[in-house]
Amino acid sequence: MRFEGTAHRYGRDVDTDVIIPARYLNTSDPAELAKHCMEDIDAGFVAKVKSGDIIVADENFGCGSSREHAPIAIKHAGVDVVIASSFARIFYRNAINTGLPIMESPEAARGIKDGDRVAVDADTGTITDLTTGEVYTAQPFPPFVKAIIERGGLIESVKDKVGT
Amino acid sequence: MPRPMTITEKLLAAHAGLDEVVPGQLIECALDLVLANDVTAPIAIREFRRIGVDAVFDPGKIALVPDHYTPNKDIKSAEQAKIVREFAREFGISHYYEIGCMGVEHALLPEQGVVGPGDVIIGADSHTCTYGALGAFATGVGSTDAAAGMATGTAWFKVPSSIRFEITGELRPWVGGKDIILHIIGMIGVDGALYQSMEFTGETIERLGMDDRFTICNMAIEAGGKSGIIAFDETTRAYVEGRAERPWTVYASDPDAEYARVIRIDASEIEPTVAFPHLPSNTRPVREARHVEVDQVVIGSCTNGRIEDLRIAAGILKGRKVDPRVRLIVIPATQAIWKQAMHEGLFDVFVDAGGAVSTPTCGPCLGGHMGILAAGERALATTNRNFVGRMGDPTSEVYLASPAVAAATAVAGHIALPEDLA
Ligand code: SF4
Numbered sequence: 001m002r003f004e005g006t007a008h009r010y011g012r013d014v015d016t017d018v019i020i021p022a023r024y025l026n027t028s029d030p031a032e033l034a035k036h037c038m039e040d041i042d043a044g045f046v047a048k049v050k051s052g053d054i055i056v057a058d059e060n061f062g063c064g065s066s067r068e069h070a071p072i073a074i075k076h077a078g079v080d081v082v083i084a085s086s087f088a089r090i091f092y093r094n095a096i097n098t099g100l101p102i103m104e105s106p107e108a109a110r111g112i113k114d115g116d117r118v119a120v121d122a123d124t125g126t127i128t129d130l131t132t133g134e135v136y137t138a139q140p141f142p143p144f145v146k147a148i149i150e151r152g153g154l155i156e157s158v159k160d161k162v163g164t
Numbered sequence: 165m166p167r168p169m170t171i172t173e174k175l176l177a178a179h180a181g182l183d184e185v186v187p188g189q190l191i192e193c194a195l196d197l198v199l200a201n202d203v204t205a206p207i208a209i210r211e212f213r214r215i216g217v218d219a220v221f222d223p224g225k226i227a228l229v230p231d232h233y234t235p236n237k238d239i240k241s242a243e244q245a246k247i248v249r250e251f252a253r254e255f256g257i258s259h260y261y262e263i264g265c266m267g268v269e270h271a272l273l274p275e276q277g278v279v280g281p282g283d284v285i286i287g288a289d290s291h292t293c294t295y296g297a298l299g300a301f302a303t304g305v306g307s308t309d310a311a312a313g314m315a316t317g318t319a320w321f322k323v324p325s326s327i328r329f330e331i332t333g334e335l336r337p338w339v340g341g342k343d344i345i346l347h348i349i350g351m352i353g354v355d356g357a358l359y360q361s362m363e364f365t366g367e368t369i370e371r372l373g374m375d376d377r378f379t380i381c382n383m384a385i386e387a388g389g390k391s392g393i394i395a396f397d398e399t400t401r402a403y404v405e406g407r408a409e410r411p412w413t414v415y416a417s418d419p420d421a422e423y424a425r426v427i428r429i430d431a432s433e434i435e436p437t438v439a440f441p442h443l444p445s446n447t448r449p450v451r452e453a454r455h456v457e458v459d460q461v462v463i464g465s466c467t468n469g470r471i472e473d474l475r476i477a478a479g480i481l482k483g484r485k486v487d488p489r490v491r492l493i494v495i496p497a498t499q500a501i502w503k504q505a506m507h508e509g510l511f512d513v514f515v516d517a518g519g520a521v522s523t524p525t526c527g528p529c530l531g532g533h534m535g536i537l538a539a540g541e542r543a544l545a546t547t548n549r550n551f552v553g554r555m556g557d558p559t560s561e562v563y564l565a566s567p568a569v570a571a572a573t574a575v576a577g578h579i580a581l582p583e584d585l586a
Contacts, residue, residue, distance in 0.1 A: 013354055013443060017551040021558075022530040026233055026240035028207045040553040060355040060388060064551060065530075066290040068207055068306040089359050089390055090290055094306035144190045144320070155214050158312045164216035 001101060001122040003080040004130075005052040009114035012058035014041060016091065019062065019070040033069050034076035051078040054120065056112045058084065062091025071100040081120050083127060083138070085109040096145055097154040103127065108136035168418035170326045171395055172361040175301040175415050179284040187325035187424070195225070196300075196410070197279055198313040199287030201269055202230035202241065204306070205248045208288055211311035220255050221317030227259035227278055227287075228252050229269040232526045237533040267498025267524045270294035270382060270466035274374075275498055280404055281396045282413030286310065286319050291466050291548065293384045297377035298404065299396035299415065301361075304385060324361045324390045325424040327352075328417075331366040333431035338582055340476075341376030342468055342546065342566035344368075345383040346437040348429070350447030358388035360424060363417065368431040369394060374403045375472035382467045383548050386444040436581055438544070439564040442552045450569050453579040457489075460543040461574040462555075463567055464495030464522070465529040468546035471496075473567040474505045478513040480571035480582050485518055487577030492519035493535045495527055519574070531555045537562075544573045 018041035020033055027033065038045035055061075055074065061084035062070060071094050074082065082095070085106040095102045101122050108127045112118060116131040125138040141149065151157040166184035169177065177185045179193040200208045205228055212220075220226055228248050233241035252260035259278055266272065270291050273279045281299040285292060290304035305319065313319050329348060349356070362384045369377070377394050384392030394400075396414045404412060436450040463469070463477050474496060486492045494514045496502040502524060505511060514521050528535035529547040537543055537556030543563070545555070550562035563579060572580040 015549075015551045017530075017549070017554050021553050022532060023553075025203045025530075025532075026238060026244060028210070028244070040558040060358065063354055063388065064290065064549060066288055066292075066304040066306055067203065068288075068308060069203075071306075072207075086355065086358060088355070088388060090304050090306060090385075093309060097306060097308035097312075142190060142322075154308050154312050155211050158215050158315060162215065162217055162315060 003120045005054045005080060007054050007056045007112050007116045007118050010057040013060045013063055014057050015064035016062060016067050016070040017064055020073040025069060030072050030076040033073040037073040037077040049078050052080050053078060054118050055079050055082045056109055058109055059086045061087050063088035066090045068094045071095045071098050075100045083108050096148055099153040103138035105136050105138040168420040170421040171393055171415045171417045172301055172326055176323055185323045187323050189323045192318050192320050193284050195286060195313050195317050195319055196283035197225050197227060197285045198310055199227045200310045201232055201289055202234060202245050202248055203232045204288035206244050207307035208310040209247055209251045211308050212314050215315045217315045220314045223256040224258050226257050226314055227273055228257055229261050229272060231266055231268050233532050234525060235263050265499055268466045268469060268526055271470055271497035275500055277407035277409045280408035280410055280412040281400060282415055286313050290385045291382050293392050294378050294382040296381040296391050296393035299400055301391055303391045324359055326361040326363050327357055327425045328363045328365055328423045329427050331368040331429045331431050335431050338436050338568045339434050340566055341379035343434055343437045345380045346439055346447050347434045349387045349445045352387055354443050354445045355388040359390055362389045362392045364394050375470040379467055386548055436569055438579060439550055441550050441561040450581050456579045457577060458544045458573060459541040460491045461570050462493050462528050462535055462543060462545040463570050465547040467548040468567050469495055469497030471501050471504050474510050477567040477571040478510040481517040482513045484575045486574045489577055490574050492574040494519050495522040496524055498524050528555050544570055544579060546570050
């Protein structure tokens with residue numbers, strides 16, 4: 001999996017309430033959720049994000065609630081991959097299970113600036129900041145987790161298991 | 165002989181059919197309960213249908229609790245609740261809780277004996293970690309995990325390492341479970357226990373009642389924890405006896421189990437604590453927060469909406485009046501708590517003081533309904549999160565504290581200690 005897009009840079013502890021505020025949780029429609037993605041931390045996000053863009057953040061991205069609406073909103077807003085120093089664990093799980101690629105790399109998170117063009121090779125874990133020429137390496141996924149992602153998310157791997 | 169293990173490692177090993185596990189190991193566990201609510205279940209149900217199985221793994225081991233936007237806030241939330249209700253009927257889910265018997269999930273399930281000691285539980289709600297107070301492994305997951313759990317009765321986990329908190333000494337007046345956990349989160353930060361289990365031990369914890377223990381484990385997620393856990397003891401036994409619907413199993417950490425960290429806390433140093441916006445770790449002693457005036461006080465939620473919480477608040481509000489500039493909203497967490505509070509005369513106290521009492525709901529805790537904040541307004545709440553926009557407008561603010569501080573604040577009109585009141 002390879003991605004290339006513009007980086008949108010955020011700080012640490014970006015919580016699920018700012019990724020998708022609870023006032024919009026009375027629906028689970030991905031298109032509806034995407035309209036309000038990042039609204040309470042960056043009101044202009046939806047207007048500026050382009051398909052294929054990348055979110056870059058510091059520690060503990062996605063902390064707070066278990067709402068899968070958060071990775072869904074990000075994915076359907078057009079974001080292809082999230083790079084962070086670290087992820088809150090439920091968000092990490094949800095991203096894997098719903099097929100939103102995420103990469104853990106404190107160096108990349110520190111180095112990449114807002115607006116940089118970034119290329120990601122998820123298979124090798126290589127992150128290249130095309131604006132600065134800097135190259136970073138992300139933690140590879142454990143094989144078990146990689147298998148879920150390659151199968152296209154948890155539901156597909158469960159289908160294999162139960163034989164449907 | 166298996167290696168010495170923590171209570172969490174033992175629980176996970178037993179549910180994975182293994183003699184031992186080590187932190188970092190990926191395992192698949194049998195589940196004793198899968199939970200979802202009116203926000204997360206609709207997605208879980210959609211994903212479950214994609215799997216294509218014609219039955220759930222066990223209709224008696226799934227709990228569906230419409231509590232976030234119920235009684236239905238608007239047409240959209242009514243549609244969500246309807247999806248959950250119809251699914252529960254179609255698949256014969258016995259633990260579905262309709263209006264009239266529902267409550268905030270994490271107060272309701274222990275109360276109804278649906279979760280018990282030794283269980284492994286996943287819930288599509290981050291505060292599922294609450295049940296660790298019973299000596300269970302309980303953790304929040306997303307809707308897709310819940311869907312897979314409903315179909316297969318299993319979930320994958322990475323075995324967490326554990327932090328052991330040893331709390332000893334006497335608590336000061338007006339200091340309870342909420343202050344203990346806020347103190348800990350303030351100390352280690354909102355990612356201080358990321359991917360880890362938080363094990364609470366020590367004589368101070370042993371002396372706490374179940375309601376305080378639930379409050380502590382409830383907020384493990386606010387330190388990034390995967391789970392919080394308190395070992396089974398006589399207090400746990402007294403709570404689950406006659407209540408738990410399944411036989412339970414007792415696990416305890418081996419004395420020589422390995423911990424990633426051991427943190428010792430002298431209970432007498434913990435003060436009544438308040439978390440300032442916009443992180444639960446942004447804590448200060450209440451005595452340094454008296455300058456903060458509030459527009460609203462909320463007493464409720466899965467953190468502090470239990471009977472003991474309401475008793476403490478009523479004890480302070482009795483014979484007093486809520487400051488005219490403050491709106492006090494009291495939300496008993498379940499129908500049983502509501503009824504108990506009514507019988508004890510607590511509603512008379514709240515209403516005579518000038519407060520409003522609501523039917524059980526999550527309501528304002530997540531900015532859903534029943535007490536949303538306008539731009540620039542400030543609330544002090546006994547809830548668990550104070551993120552930007554959590555209770556309403558993105559410019560509003562939430563301060564987190566105990567029921568005692570909440571009651572005193574409602575009377576004073578600014579953040580206050582009970583002893584500040586005339
Ligand atoms: S009371 Fe608040 S924290 Fe608890 S389950 Fe409801 S919304 Fe979540």
